[in-house]
Amino acid sequence: MNxxxxxxxxxxxxxGVDIDLATGDMPGAKNHLVRRASDMRGYYVDAAALTRLxxxxxxxxxxxxxxxxxxxxxxxxxxISRLLPGVxxxxxxxxxxxxxxxxxxxxxxxxxxxTGYMLMKTADGRSAAEPMSRGRMVYxxxxxxxxxxxxxxxxxxSFCVYPGEAGHNYGDIATEGFPQRxxxxxxxxxxx
Amino acid sequence: MNxxxxxxxxxxxxxGVDIDLATGDMPGAKNHLVRRASDMRGYYVDAAALTRLxxxxxxxxxxxxxxxxxxxxxxxxxxISRLLPGVxxxxxxxxxxxxxxxxxxxxxxxxxxxTGYMLMKTADGRSAAEPMSRGRMVYxxxxxxxxxxxxxxxxxxSFCVYPGEAGHNYGDIATEGFPQRxxxxxxxxxxx
Numbered sequence: 001m002n003x004x005x006x007x008x009x010x011x012x013x014x015x016g017v018d019i020d021l022a023t024g025d026m027p028g029a030k031n032h033l034v035r036r037a038s039d040m041r042g043y044y045v046d047a048a049a050l051t052r053l054x055x056x057x058x059x060x061x062x063x064x065x066x067x068x069x070x071x072x073x074x075x076x077x078x079x080i081s082r083l084l085p086g087v088x089x090x091x092x093x094x095x096x097x098x099x100x101x102x103x104x105x106x107x108x109x110x111x112x113x114x115t116g117y118m119l120m121k122t123a124d125g126r127s128a129a130e131p132m133s134r135g136r137m138v139y140x141x142x143x144x145x146x147x148x149x150x151x152x153x154x155x156x157x158s159f160c161v162y163p164g165e166a167g168h169n170y171g172d173i174a175t176e177g178f179p180q181r182x183x184x185x186x187x188x189x190x191x192x
Numbered sequence: 193m194n195x196x197x198x199x200x201x202x203x204x205x206x207x208g209v210d211i212d213l214a215t216g217d218m219p220g221a222k223n224h225l226v227r228r229a230s231d232m233r234g235y236y237v238d239a240a241a242l243t244r245l246x247x248x249x250x251x252x253x254x255x256x257x258x259x260x261x262x263x264x265x266x267x268x269x270x271x272i273s274r275l276l277p278g279v280x281x282x283x284x285x286x287x288x289x290x291x292x293x294x295x296x297x298x299x300x301x302x303x304x305x306x307t308g309y310m311l312m313k314t315a316d317g318r319s320a321a322e323p324m325s326r327g328r329m330v331y332x333x334x335x336x337x338x339x340x341x342x343x344x345x346x347x348x349x350s351f352c353v354y355p356g357e358a359g360h361n362y363g364d365i366a367t368e369g370f371p372q373r374x375x376x377x378x379x380x381x382x383x384x
Contacts, residue, residue: 012333014312016322019302019329021213067331073265074296074334076353104266108353110211110302120206130208137211139259141204142266161268161300161353 017067024080024112024157029065035096036060037088042174043096045181046089053088060084062095075164081109083116083148083156090183092116097147097178099123101167104142107160111136114156117191119178120144127179129191132156145173149182151189209259216272216304216349221257227288228252229280234366235288237373238281245280252276254287267356273301275308275340275348282375284308289339289370291315293359296334299352303328306348309383311370312336319371321383324348337365341374343381 019026037053040061044050053059066079086093097119100107109118111132118138120128122145130138132148140146150156180191211218229245232253236242245251258271278285289311292299301310303324310330312320314337322330324340332338342348372383 011314011316011318011335014310014320014322014333014336015331016324017329017331019327021304021327069298069331069333074294074298074355076268076298076300076331076355078300078329078331078353102266106261106266106268106356108268108270110351112213118206122203124203126203128206130206132208135211135213137209137270139207139209139261139268139270141206141261143203144206159302161270163266163268163355164298 019080019159021112024082024159026065026080029067029080031066031068033064034060035062040096043094044088044091046091049089061093069164071164071167073163073165076161077164077166078159078161081148081158081160083150085150085153085155087184090185092149092151092182092184092189094149094182095147096170097145097173099145099169099172100162101169102165105163105166106142107140107146107162107166109138109140109148109158109160112157112159114150114154115152116148116150116156117182119147119149119180119182121178129180132158145178147173147178151182211272211351213304216274216351218257218272221259221272223258223260225256226252227254232288235286236280236283238283241281253285261356263356263359265355265357268353269356269358270351270353273340273350273352275342277342277345277347279376282377284341284343284374284376284381286341286374287339288362289337289365291337291361291364292354293361294357297355297358298334299332299338299354299358301330301332301340301350301352304349304351306342306346307344308340308342308348309374311339311341311372311374313370321372324350337370339365339370343374
């Protein structure tokens with residue numbers, strides 16, 4: 001971009017946001033995405049258990065909080081992801097998971113609270129699982145779809161950063177799923 | 193990038209890194225940049241005071257720890273920045289500060305420990321200062337040079353993320369400086 005273009009579009013101002021590093025609360029968040037149990041139809045093995053959960057009040061599954069910046073290359077999108085604890089049948093609550101629309105873009109998750117896994121997969125069949133707990137930073141490289149799973153008793157909260165141009169592609173995961181799932185077996189979290 | 197190119201260059205594997213969210217310690221860091229007082233010649237108003245500091249043992253001024261990823265678009269560089277407390281004459285210790293080589297790239301600083309300021313400036317003369325303390329996230333937008341200043345009694349530690357293609361341009365700051373500086377005046381930090 002040359003100087004004339006800059007002058008035309010303007011240079012945005014710096015800003016600061018407070019984040020509670022113990023809880024992940026970000027009181028200044030302007031966007032608040034909520035996914036309830038009813039948004040998760042088709043994602044769990046036990047569809048009947050999910051239907052019961054929806055009938056019993058359709059609880060919030062996970063939330064994303066952000067202070068938006070322009071979705072452009074060179075910017076950095078960031079958010080707080082908050083996944084609540086629970087099971088659908090024997091399967092731990094999880095996020096839908098997504099590729100980035102521009103697949104060749106990474107994402108960083110810095111876990112602030114809770115325990116779980118980041119499940120990841122590539123379109124050509126590779127799969128990975130990284131444990132998450134407070135202070136663990138997971139690097140999701142370019143081309144890896146990613147989904148978090150809460151295996152603990154409290155919210156799984158992460159501070160996330162990704163390139164401004166990345167975008168979200170949920171559709172491919174809705175049809176492909178992930179090769180790995182995380183179940184509660186005899187009181188333990190087991191990846192199968 | 194098409195599939196054939198991907199197969200040729202390979203898709204990197206996910207990984208995790210532990211960060212102590214109280215201290216910023218990242219034991220798995222592979223790169224460790226150290227800037228001592230002697231690296232800061234020309235940056236402070238009181239050159240004689242800096243020379244005395246160098247003569248008295250040339251203490252570490254700041255350190256950067258990182259687990260490197262490829263410096264390419266779509267990747268996210270991240271690091272722990274640790275700026276020690278002190279004054280050179282009446283001026284609080286600070287980092288050199290830099291633009292990004294690709295100027296139109298942002299950076300995120302999530303402060304984990306300490307107190308201070310992020311000083312920022314644009315090439316066309318705008319200036320800004322954002323306070324930093326534990327839990328404060330500062331968004332440095334594209335085109336803003338940035339320098340941190342430690343005004344407290346303990347290390348100022350931040351978790352930083354920036355786009356893989358950004359690069360560092362220290363030269364322009366070495367010649368231009370910043371329009372604002374932070375001094376200790378009657379026991380208080382004052383921006384002048």
